[in-house]
Amino acid sequence: MPPHRDGQLSAGSPLVTRTCRVPDVSFRSFLAGRAAPRLYWTSSDGLEIAASGAVARLTADGERRFDEIRERADELFEAVDRDDGPDAARPRLFGGFSFSAEHEPSPPWEGFPGAEFVLPRVQLTRTEHETWLSVSARDTAEATVEETLSEIRAEIEALPEMRPSGDSPGIESTHPATARDEWCSQIRHATERIREGELKKVVIATALEVELAESVDVPDILERLRTSYPECYRFLIQPSSSGGFFGAPPERLVSLRGQTVETEALAGSIGRGETPEEDDELAAELAASEKVREEHELVAKTIREGLEPLASSVTVGDRRCKRLSNIQHLQTPISAELDCDEHVLSVVEALHPTPAVGGLPLADAMRTIRETERFDRGWYASPVGWFDADGDGEFAVGLRSGVAGDGRVTLFAGNGIVADSDPEAEWDEVQLKFLPILNELE
Numbered sequence: 336m337p338p339h340r341d342g343q344l345s346a347g348s349p350l351v352t353r354t355c356r357v358p359d360v361s362f363r364s365f366l367a368g369r370a371a372p373r374l375y376w377t378s379s380d381g382l383e384i385a386a387s388g389a390v391a392r393l394t395a396d397g398e399r400r401f402d403e404i405r406e407r408a409d410e411l412f413e414a415v416d417r418d419d420g421p422d423a424a425r426p427r428l429f430g431g432f433s434f435s436a437e438h439e440p441s442p443p444w445e446g447f448p449g450a451e452f453v454l455p456r457v458q459l460t461r462t463e464h465e466t467w468l469s470v471s472a473r474d475t476a477e478a479t480v481e482e483t484l485s486e487i488r489a490e491i492e493a494l495p496e497m498r499p500s501g502d503s504p505g506i507e508s509t510h511p512a513t514a515r516d517e518w519c520s521q522i523r524h525a526t527e528r529i530r531e532g533e534l535k536k537v538v539i540a541t542a543l544e545v546e547l548a549e550s551v552d553v554p555d556i557l558e559r560l561r562t563s564y565p566e567c568y569r570f571l572i573q574p575s576s577s578g579g580f581f582g583a584p585p586e587r588l589v590s591l592r593g594q595t596v597e598t599e600a601l602a603g604s605i606g607r608g609e610t611p612e613e614d615d616e617l618a619a620e621l622a623a624s625e626k627v628r629e630e631h632e633l634v635a636k637t638i639r640e641g642l643e644p645l646a647s648s649v650t651v652g653d654r655r656c657k658r659l660s661n662i663q664h665l666q667t668p669i670s671a672e673l674d675c676d677e678h679v680l681s682v683v684e685a686l687h688p689t690p691a692v693g694g695l696p697l698a699d700a701m702r703t704i705r706e707t708e709r710f711d712r713g714w715y716a717s718p719v720g721w722f723d724a725d726g727d728g729e730f731a732v733g734l735r736s737g738v739a740g741d742g743r744v745t746l747f748a749g750n751g752i753v754a755d756s757d758p759e760a761e762w763d764e765v766q767l768k769f770l771p772i773l774n775e776l777e
Contacts, residue, residue: 354420396449412724431719444713448557505548512542519758537694540749568767582736600635603627
């Protein structure tokens with residue numbers, strides 16, 4: 336059955352989903368044997384999902400892309416025929432948005448419109464103790480869906496429980512989008528604007544094109560990132576065979592369950608030490624930095640203000656240090672109770688882009704980004720995640736990420752710039768942010 340595209344869904348035809356328990360298997364083996372679209376999502380709370388195929392593909396562009404996706408999803412989920420499978424295995428739409436409403440797909444972002452969400456035909460869900468297979472369809476008899484479920488279950492039961500990760504593809508060469516001298520010049524220009532009062536903060540990003548010695552198997556890279564960065568999200572959004580967006584972002588944009596929102600401010604970073612004592616010294620230096628505190632507090636304040644029009648209460652937690660394998664960040668947890676039932680995409684739209692990836696004032700920061708950066712951010716630093724029929728969902732910020740295709744991977748990283756940012760120090764810091772994926776490619 337061909338997928339429904341762009342929200343053109345058959346009126347009244349229910350979404351039929353059937354689920355069964357399956358033995359635990361290698362999710363990488365599952366994805367390796369399935370055609371695009373391929374999707375992968377895992378969070379530190381233990382939920383892991385691998386999926387493929389498309390029952391529906393919802394796309395949108397421009398300023399109304401959040402509203403259009405939500406409207407088309409409401410139509411898709413208007414009638415749902417589910418069995419008694421677990422809540423974790425429920426149908427979900429997976430996808431993301433472009434950083435800018437003006438985004439137009441071009442290399443390396445072919446196949447990535449302003450927004451796209453896929454309701455997969457086949458979804459494999461691993462919770463803390465169980466693994467479940469779900470098959471979904473529209474305009475199809477229930478018996479046909481159950482027959483397909485049995486067929487795919489037999490395929491999955493033949494897969495190995497574990498799969499060796501294999502060797503990394505190796506790197507032939509790297510090509511920065513911005514040379515060091517040009518980057519430093521960009522940072523000096525941004526700090527001048529900030530000192531003159533045009534801006535309070537702006538995030539300047541750069542890209543690194545990596546030519547590979549061999550073809551890359553993105554699920555293998557994500558599996559290695561599981562070991563290196565277990566506290567991070569990991570995702571793959573591959574709309575076609577030509578390329579896939581993937582990453583291991585440390586930052587949650589939003590999680591919505593019912594009327595409870597969980598989010599965070601993650602801004603300000605420093606490297607890790609060679610010893611526990613050096614690690615603690617660096618963390619103390621990070622917390623004591625006036626520049627970092629200013630940057631971090633701007634992010635936390637703006638997130639709180641973005642939530643307040645939707646919420647009956649907003650709670651800002653204590654600032655702390657979040658340690659990853661090669662970098663440390665200042666983190667402030669933020670939660671809210673909404674006034675009424677809201678769709679997670681409404682909260683996503685209210686928060687994106689946070690000052691951690693854009694800047695303040697937002698309109699001036701976005702203009703500075705467009706004038707400064709020599710590449711298209713595409714979906715980098717954008718909301719990526721999932722939502723369900725109730726409008727609940729979870730989104731990460733698409734950082735520590737890259738887009739793979741045609742024997743190369745393009746990586747992205749950026750830094751928050753304030754008045755006293757030092758260009759040379761900013762260059763050193765932004766190189767650290769390439770390392771999570773770059774190390775797994777070498």
